[in-house]
Amino acid sequence: MTQPGRYHHGDLHAALLREAAVLLREQGVEGLSLRRLAERAGVSRTAPYHHFTDKNALLCALAEDGFRRLDRLMEEADFRADDPEPGLRRFVRGYLRFACDDPEQYELMFGRTLWKTGRPTESLTRVAHGCFRRYVDKLQADGIGAHLPGGTDALRVAQASWATLHGLCRLLLDGIYVDRQDMEAVSDQAVALMLAAVRPAQ
Amino acid sequence: MTQPGRYHHGDLHAALLREAAVLLREQGVEGLSLRRLAERAGVSRTAPYHHFTDKNALLCALAEDGFRRLDRLMEEADFRADDPEPGLRRFVRGYLRFACDDPEQYELMFGRTLWKTGRPTESLTRVAHGCFRRYVDKLQADGIGAHLPGGTDALRVAQASWATLHGLCRLLLDGIYVDRQDMEAVSDQAVALMLAAVRPAQ
DNA sequence: ATGTTATCTTGACAGTGTCAACATAGCACT
DNA sequence: AGTGCTATGTTGACACTGTCAAGATAACAT
Numbered sequence: 001m002t003q004p005g006r007y008h009h010g011d012l013h014a015a016l017l018r019e020a021a022v023l024l025r026e027q028g029v030e031g032l033s034l035r036r037l038a039e040r041a042g043v044s045r046t047a048p049y050h051h052f053t054d055k056n057a058l059l060c061a062l063a064e065d066g067f068r069r070l071d072r073l074m075e076e077a078d079f080r081a082d083d084p085e086p087g088l089r090r091f092v093r094g095y096l097r098f099a100c101d102d103p104e105q106y107e108l109m110f111g112r113t114l115w116k117t118g119r120p121t122e123s124l125t126r127v128a129h130g131c132f133r134r135y136v137d138k139l140q141a142d143g144i145g146a147h148l149p150g151g152t153d154a155l156r157v158a159q160a161s162w163a164t165l166h167g168l169c170r171l172l173l174d175g176i177y178v179d180r181q182d183m184e185a186v187s188d189q190a191v192a193l194m195l196a197a198v199r200p201a202q
Numbered sequence: 203m204t205q206p207g208r209y210h211h212g213d214l215h216a217a218l219l220r221e222a223a224v225l226l227r228e229q230g231v232e233g234l235s236l237r238r239l240a241e242r243a244g245v246s247r248t249a250p251y252h253h254f255t256d257k258n259a260l261l262c263a264l265a266e267d268g269f270r271r272l273d274r275l276m277e278e279a280d281f282r283a284d285d286p287e288p289g290l291r292r293f294v295r296g297y298l299r300f301a302c303d304d305p306e307q308y309e310l311m312f313g314r315t316l317w318k319t320g321r322p323t324e325s326l327t328r329v330a331h332g333c334f335r336r337y338v339d340k341l342q343a344d345g346i347g348a349h350l351p352g353g354t355d356a357l358r359v360a361q362a363s364w365a366t367l368h369g370l371c372r373l374l375l376d377g378i379y380v381d382r383q384d385m386e387a388v389s390d391q392a393v394a395l396m397l398a399a400v401r402p403a404q
Numbered sequence: 405a406t407g408t409t410a411t412c413t414t415g416a417c418a419g420t421g422t423c424a425a426c427a428t429a430g431c432a433c434t
Numbered sequence: 435a436g437t438g439c440t441a442t443g444t445t446g447a448c449a450c451t452g453t454c455a456a457g458a459t460a461a462c463a464t
Contacts (some may be wrong), residue, residue: 115377162379174294176330188358190362190365236453
């Protein structure tokens with residue numbers, strides 16, 4: 001383990017990710033500098049470069065962990081009941097809780113830092129897309145597909161409804177047009193919105 | 203005007219904003235450094251500090267311009283007809299076009315750079331909130347308020363539908379789960395979603 | 405003409421990511 | 435045990451960033 005005074009750290013790779021997660025949660029991406037991270041791990045500035053090709057790569061790995069957790073949340077989702085509303089409501093709350101529990105992680109996962117400025121790792125792209133695909137499949141398979149009005153693609157519903165969720169999180173976390181105390185009401189409204197797309201004129 | 207060789211620039215304030223907008227559009231926020239900006243304006247590194255207290259202040263001013271343009275788009279919106287669908291569709295397309303025309307500007311307006319990391323100017327907050335309030339009022343006044351099912355607050359509809367639009371833009375611009383070529387189809391789906399909230403079971 | 409103020413300059417500092425060159429340790433093989 | 439290979443860690447350096455302090459210059463009011 002992390003024996004102080006040793007030349008070789010032992011498991012720097014894991015230690016870096018661990019410390020990075022803490023630093024991210026506490027200070028945000030802006031506060032997460034490689035140098036500070038290295039210092040925290042008790043190691044020199046450039047040591048991390050032997051475990052991650054780049055700062056970008058490290059951030060991608062961090063985001064990847066997040067997507068894996070989100071994917072687990074996706075697995076638990078269940079829209080199979082005759083009335084999909086309770087399941088959907090549970091899912092929406094879960095998603096919002098996920099984002100609010102660790103806003104900086106959510107920001108990293110979906111923010112431009114990785115997807116626009118830096119370039120996402122192939123591995124990250126795979127996990128992130130897998131997460132979304134699971135959502136589409138769930139919508140399709142869990143009976144909702146059958147309820148869809150003719151000509152409506154499950155993919156489109158998935159995209160639009162995820163956009164709603166995502167937009168809600170962004171507005172909420174950045175504190176632009178949605179307040180923390182509006183959360184519950186707006187979340188219900190979002191559920192109503194999404195439900196309307198699924199259950200057209202019932 | 204911008205006479206080269208003069209000690210005083212003439213109208214540096216405006217020139218900075220102008221150049222900053224160009225730099226933002228071409229390189230994004232990451233490429234917009236005060237030093238580079240100053241160089242472009244033919245002035246020393248610290249000259250901008252006599253016109254903007256901060257880099258943050260300059261970015262806020264830039265975002266403010268964006269919100270003013272968005273507000274103009276909001277003015278043009280019209281949901282008054284018996285069937286609000288065409289107006290809504292026009293509005294959604296306009297919004298998406300606005301975001302796609304200058305993605306970096308949109309990112310700046312709604313991104314965390316200003317709202318989370320830096321602190322938004324009071325002036326920026328005012329304009330941004332005014333823009334949203336106009337949307338709520340439009341929804342309320344343009345007959346949609348009357349169509350709303352009992353107990354549904356126009357504010358909630360505004361928040362949820364804006365979230366949908368915003369989320370769509372983010373996913374689109376960052377290229378996560380929505381592609382440029384999906385845009386039209388997803389935008390239609392979003393319209394259907396928003397419409398469903400407004401016209402409950404017709 | 406004089407003084408006040410707005411504007412612009414250079415110099416400096418701490419911080420960043422990352423490359424190059426070098427040091428050390430562990431591990432495999434003889 | 436010795437010998438080399440490779441993984442890992444180190445210091446030094448570079449270009450870049452935002453921002454402060456101190457000084458120079460011009461405009462403008464008196």
